[in-house]
Amino acid sequence: MIGLVARRLVTMAASLLVISALVFLVIKLPPGDFLTNRISELRSMGEAASVAKAELLIRQYGLDRPVIEQYLIWVGLMPGPAGFSGLLQGDWGWSFEYDRPVAEVVGDALWLTLVVNLAALVFVHVVAIPIALYSATHRGTFGDALVTLLGYVGLAVPGFLLALILLFYANRWFGLSIGGLYDADFAGQPWTLDKVHSLLGHLVVPTLVIGLGGTAAMIRRMRANLLDELAKPYTVTARAKGLPPTRALLKYPFRMSLNPFFADIGNLLPHLVSGSVLVSLVLSLPTVGPLLLEALKTQDQFMAGFILMFVAVLTIVGLLISDLMLAWLDPRIRMGAR
Amino acid sequence: MQETPKQETPVQDARPRHFVDTAPFDPTAGAAHGHDAAADTASAWRLIGRKFLRHRLAVASAIVLALLYATIPAVEFLAPYEQNKRHGDALYAPPQGLHLFHEGRFLGPFVYPYRAHFDIESFQRSYILDKSRPEPLRFLCRGEPYRYFGLIPGDLHLICPPEGGTLFLLGTDKLGRDLLSRIIYGARISLVIGLAGVAISFVLGLFFGGIAGYFGGLTDAAVQRLIEIVRSVPELPLWLALSAALPPNWSPLAIFFGITLILGLLDWPGLARAVRSKLLALREEDFVAAAELMGASPRHVILRHLIPNFMSHLIASATLAIPTMILGETALSFLGLGLRPPVTSWGVLLNEAQNLAAVQLYPWLLLPTVPVLVTVLAYNFLGDGLRDAADPYH
Numbered sequence: 094m095i096g097l098v099a100r101r102l103v104t105m106a107a108s109l110l111v112i113s114a115l116v117f118l119v120i121k122l123p124p125g126d127f128l129t130n131r132i133s134e135l136r137s138m139g140e141a142a143s144v145a146k147a148e149l150l151i152r153q154y155g156l157d158r159p160v161i162e163q164y165l166i167w168v169g170l171m172p173g174p175a176g177f178s179g180l181l182q183g184d185w186g187w188s189f190e191y192d193r194p195v196a197e198v199v200g201d202a203l204w205l206t207l208v209v210n211l212a213a214l215v216f217v218h219v220v221a222i223p224i225a226l227y228s229a230t231h232r233g234t235f236g237d238a239l240v241t242l243l244g245y246v247g248l249a250v251p252g253f254l255l256a257l258i259l260l261f262y263a264n265r266w267f268g269l270s271i272g273g274l275y276d277a278d279f280a281g282q283p284w285t286l287d288k289v290h291s292l293l294g295h296l297v298v299p300t301l302v303i304g305l306g307g308t309a310a311m312i313r314r315m316r317a318n319l320l321d322e323l324a325k326p327y328t329v330t331a332r333a334k335g336l337p338p339t340r341a342l343l344k345y346p347f348r349m350s351l352n353p354f355f356a357d358i359g360n361l362l363p364h365l366v367s368g369s370v371l372v373s374l375v376l377s378l379p380t381v382g383p384l385l386l387e388a389l390k391t392q393d394q395f396m397a398g399f400i401l402m403f404v405a406v407l408t409i410v411g412l413l414i415s416d417l418m419l420a421w422l423d424p425r426i427r428m429g430a431r
Numbered sequence: 432m433q434e435t436p437k438q439e440t441p442v443q444d445a446r447p448r449h450f451v452d453t454a455p456f457d458p459t460a461g462a463a464h465g466h467d468a469a470a471d472t473a474s475a476w477r478l479i480g481r482k483f484l485r486h487r488l489a490v491a492s493a494i495v496l497a498l499l500y501a502t503i504p505a506v507e508f509l510a511p512y513e514q515n516k517r518h519g520d521a522l523y524a525p526p527q528g529l530h531l532f533h534e535g536r537f538l539g540p541f542v543y544p545y546r547a548h549f550d551i552e553s554f555q556r557s558y559i560l561d562k563s564r565p566e567p568l569r570f571l572c573r574g575e576p577y578r579y580f581g582l583i584p585g586d587l588h589l590i591c592p593p594e595g596g597t598l599f600l601l602g603t604d605k606l607g608r609d610l611l612s613r614i615i616y617g618a619r620i621s622l623v624i625g626l627a628g629v630a631i632s633f634v635l636g637l638f639f640g641g642i643a644g645y646f647g648g649l650t651d652a653a654v655q656r657l658i659e660i661v662r663s664v665p666e667l668p669l670w671l672a673l674s675a676a677l678p679p680n681w682s683p684l685a686i687f688f689g690i691t692l693i694l695g696l697l698d699w700p701g702l703a704r705a706v707r708s709k710l711l712a713l714r715e716e717d718f719v720a721a722a723e724l725m726g727a728s729p730r731h732v733i734l735r736h737l738i739p740n741f742m743s744h745l746i747a748s749a750t751l752a753i754p755t756m757i758l759g760e761t762a763l764s765f766l767g768l769g770l771r772p773p774v775t776s777w778g779v780l781l782n783e784a785q786n787l788a789a790v791q792l793y794p795w796l797l798l799p800t801v802p803v804l805v806t807v808l809a810y811n812f813l814g815d816g817l818r819d820a821a822d823p824y825h
Contacts, residue, residue, distance in 0.1 A: 112663075245811060250800070253765055254781065257785070370667050
């Protein structure tokens, strides 16, 4: 088990390194950058002092160096003008747009993103398992057909649109408030019980919207898994020897069908994170989604880079956890028979 | 897939010790041996076709998609108005109902004209239907001039608004542009972008999956890692980043190609994985070994035995990838990072409905969702049907 964890950790580090290079490349792709644009703008306005400050920033972050060196300095593999100070050392860079460190700008958004995604993940599992159990055991009934149909619709409706419509009706029918993750009064306040309560109320719509597509896919796959298992002789044996139907379902076939289910988190997670970025934009949730869009539009490179890396780390760590859970669940994988 | 014929007649009692069928034995009647004689001689593609036709939902979806794609070359003819034609006196006009009967009398398809009313108090427009004056529609008529594909001038339309009247079957947007016409024009872009994006990812998937499966070893390991990495990155943030990288001074058409490329660039890992695993599995098949033993060249083996066998699977996987592309374009355009206004796609149309006012006051602006939904569902059903049919011997 320890060997497996170590091996996975090494692969994870390597993946993250490649992803960081990819992210940096993508961010550097558009011509020009924030500071050069700003400098030419300031120059045309004749503000010499600000120009000097911007040029100082360029030197401070080594933006006058070749791209490869810039990348290495950003990651923290090469000493920059201020020594080793990159992502690896916990320095997330400077947001030029806000003129503050990225860490300060992003702040709460990081763990709110985490909360939203975790809530969606839990929602998918809590909803998908019972529905899949029902629809697999009641195959061919009206309920099964209904679930399948709803599943298809869940796959096909664009999440952002659903968000918009649900937002409107949740407010009209249930009085759930619109947009954001907590009431506006709580913005910038310290975290109190009231604020957490407000957060929970606001989480309902986003969780539903982000989770829905994933739930539909999960139900489909889980149902197929279960149907495969239910057709196997050991299930027949369990029933034939007189096990009560519920136990005959939950004790053997259900456990077997859970295996691919956990493996599926790997497919699910990137989609959930993608969905949460999109839905956050529509619902104006204070997660990293809107910050990312803005940073990309203004070429605020360290900010955009950091958020993209954060999203990637979130997914990759999620994948690691799902792999480890799978190993814990299934001795065949734990023994390294890959 | 074959109905298993009853091989022995169930005899309850008085069963003879040794039963011999008195009917004359015909060795060429394959059915007697438990398999379909036609199935032995039919080609794989034929079997796939036959199995596909049995999947009713998939066939219906194929027909729906065929109809949708058939509108692409005839967009200008089908749409009652040109996509950017503005009607200043009909901003945010609600859908004009299509009627057949006026005061109990059959009149053929007609609409009632609007009368716009502007409420000074609430700053809202309201439209009142004038139920006394039915205006019959005109068919196959000379209407508003257009340029077919931006080139050939013409003015023939399938449906035209009544003489001097308006025809907004699905309402109008904030500039008074007919939504139905815009949805029809948008179909051209949205439907093509899915196909073009998949074509790109198909080529990439074939290439990477092909070299991984063919060379094996180090190449395989490298491609596998690459696939894992690309798959583990959430698509949307990367799409956002790449579309933000498209220079803003590009023409709308160049942006269209750029977006297609971006959608295709990130979607290939799934296909590459399918190609690789199929190639590895097929390489070990007996018929490949047989062909090699009979002296077939690698070229012959690949072209004649491998490709036909995994192509059907690939087409099924690609079909299932198209809806992702269409939804991706819709999402990007919705966020304002995709296609830009002179180009009309379903995503661009939805971008205009991106506020609560639209949901509350002008709900018809959300109608472009319907074609998105229909297309995505149809592709999903079609893909499922193809996937089942791709393995005719199963």
